[in-house]
Amino acid sequence: MHFDWAMAGGSFLVAVVVGLTGMGGGALMTPMLVTFFGVSPLAAVSSDLVAAAVMKPVGSLVHLRRGTVNLRLVGWLCAGSVPSAFAGVLVARALGDGASVQDVVQKAMGVALLVAAAGIVVKAWMSRRRADAGEGEDENPEIAVRPLPTALVGSAGGLVVGMTSVGSGSLIIVALLALYPALRANQLVGTDLLQAVPLVFSAALGHLLFGDFQMEVTGALLVGSIPGVYLGSRISSRAPGGIIRRVLAFVLVVSGLKMFGVPAVPLAWTMVGLAAAGGLLWLYGRLLAPARRPRQDGPGGVGEPGRQQAGDQPAAGHVGDPVAS
Template sequence: MTVRWGTLVFTLVLASVAAFLLAVLSAVAGFGGGVLLLPVFVALFGLRFAVPMLTLTQLSSNGARVWLNRGAVRWRIVGWFAAGAVPLAVAGGLLLTHAPLSPLKRVLGVFLIGVVVWRRLPRRAGPPRERTFIGVGAASGFGSALFGSVGPLTAPFFLAYGLARAAYIGTEAAAAITMHLTKIAVYGAGDLLTTRVLLYGAALTPATLAGAWVGKKVVNRVSDHTFVVLVEIGLVVAGLLLLAGFS
């Protein structure tokens, strides 16, 4: 019993450190923490537990980012995003509940590498219209429910609209909360929110809140480009490991 408790404590400490560091990364770069944290959670807890746990930690992290940047949030954008995100998050959550795990891990590996490719593709100039965020939200809601986080895919749209720094970080986080709340409801209906998941999610919450606070303090002192490069390297490595079957 002692060994089991020791293993549990070690696992939670390791997960908390990862959650803290990646919450700092999200607060500084505006994206990347969730998609990098997912492979860590998959390795520690398994995919079926990892996605709901990630949703709980992201809910607290994004909530903190909204509060810290509340004066700059563009709520109209959040509303359009939610209109597409909520129904598709329900569909993605239901699929996660019933889909076999092995193919999902391979798809997740392709998804992580695809994120980097997507970000490197040239895109046409010109800011998107507000209604465009219905489609952005729909794609994000489905992908987020299935893979835990799709922030790097949606980030270019928020940035192209002209949001920067506090406005970008706060608005993106508020939009993400609409997905996370929907996913939690679907996971609960599908019996994915077990007592273990809830307890682990609660245990990791202080680390994500602390990370969001620290990230807010350093957001104007660190090069965004450096963080973006590190995120992309991490995504490729994690994707290759998942494709190779190491997680």
């Protein structure tokens, strides 16, 4: 059996992104197999899903150990996604190659991904405004789980995954952002990775039975993706939420453009431009941060320190004496 080390290297890079953001496996891995390695679309979908069934548990276990998973959300998502993922494989077979159907689905997902990226940017901007105003964010917000909408999101995501292998991260994470905007970034990634495990297992079983699974493709994907998703998950479970949000927004934009069939070269230049623009915006924000930080005004008026600084000598008399003797 021929082993493709280039394919393994590509899958490592994609898996790092999956571990960091919870998404990108189908949106990036399947197009990579078809575009760069000449794998047929059905074989790419089947082999990618079987590899993901092994890769996703590795990343989700890292987040479980770190406590960055909302198990109630996972349960309701899986209630809808597991049966519909298997059904999606049967629907795909009934539609033949389903090229027109998949084209519509991918373009709709492209719009959703770009909207989600915009939502992350707006949320980050609002968080920054609150921080500048001295209002802290709740580090452990209470999430009121909405069972029916969550299960319906799982059903829709599972159906799309079974048909295209795209959506176990991309589609679900967009819906989670809309339903639960208070969910912290690392909880969003951890919850999405864990809910994808039974979803991908169900879809992979369908493709093993009815698809075009190829062992040599899956083997190369596993060699690269297992260490990649472990590394990405370790980083995302420990990294500050702001960093994860930036990476997630970047991947959402790239994945969304890929859904619209943007060629590789313009997509690469877009990635470079986004990275440069993001770096400049971050630098601009850092330079303005001291000017926007609220001043600590003391009881005597603006500009007076509100508390004694290290090294300052107290006024005559003891602290707390109403009148100095």
